[in-house]
Amino acid sequence: MAGYAFVLGLLLFVLVWLGARERAAAPAAQPVQPAAAQPAFDPLPGPAPAGAATPLPAYDTGARLVEEPAPAPPPMPGDAAPVLPPSIEPVPATPVAVQPARRLPDQPPPRYPAGALRRGESGTVVVQVEVGTDGHPASIRIERNSGSRDLDRAAVEAVARWRFEPARDAAGQPVPGSVSVPIDFKAQ
Template identity: 50%
Template sequence: MPAPSSRSDQNFTFQLPRSSLKIAGIAFGIGVLLFLAVWLNARRQNEFYRADPAQPQAETADLAPLPAPLPAGAGASDMPDARPESVEEAPQVVETAPAPPPQPIAETAPAPTIDPAVPAPVAATPTDRPVPLPGQSPPPTYPPAALRRGDSGSVVVRVEVGIDGTALDAKVVQRSGSRDLDRAALDAVRNWRFQPALSNGQPMQAGLEIPFDFKPAQ
């Protein structure tokens, strides 16, 4: 009885059908065609993005030759003198403040007059009555209230002058009808300085009546 043969001695043969070989060949050909199509497409795109060759530069226009230099001398050069151009300064706008409108001129009323009915003070001379000293006997001030009311009148003030020339006592002996005018005349005389009266060359006390006429401005 023959011994059984081992598995290694057995030969297995696998045979593909012809139709399968055809299919594999067709698939291989299709793959090659697809590869070529993709490769050609990629090449075209690379050529599209490739920079164009540099264009040849335009021929440089022929330059006209410079004129020959002229001999040195006045007016030899055709070029204008190289002088700095004068720069015109732009006019500056100076803002000036507008002139103030003219103020209306206030009409000044004429000053009231106060006429003391006594001789004008003169240089001191021997006399038997007191005399007001120049520069030290100013007229009274017209009271503003009396001036607004239009008060006017004459006032007579009697003053007693001492041996030193000062007013010892003063009083109104004739009233004007306005208390303000009477007080103004009295206050003025009390501050006056006098040359005292003289008797045998000696100063003495004496009295003097001084009238004042108050007149408001017309």
């Protein structure tokens, strides 16, 4: 089969090569037309006399020099809290959760993936859930995987549908929090 392909390729090469030779040997059917006349341009001005200044147009780029104050030296051990200049506002402290977030009871269990069940895969997935103040998962990541991609994916999909009791601060107000949720998959 490879021999046929080689012969066919060689035959095509010879045909193309012969066609190119015939086209090169044939006289041109049409005479070459002269290029269209180039449009006339005004000549460039001559050099300016020595010492003559040509005014340049003024451009406003909007750039301005801004001087920033030097950074404050780092505090020494034993110093009191640094005094901030009046132009810098302190960042409000993140509320501290007194009561951690927790999973609400009666959440639907994750479905056991059929492929993982056929292969007899089992394991425990630990999922880290960032819970928003509304009790919905804000972000989900796998803290410890089970060794099976299907089981890990099923755990994340289930936790995404769950609802949680948000963490609470000292005043009892909901605050963002996180919770680790272990999910066991056991093939039977």
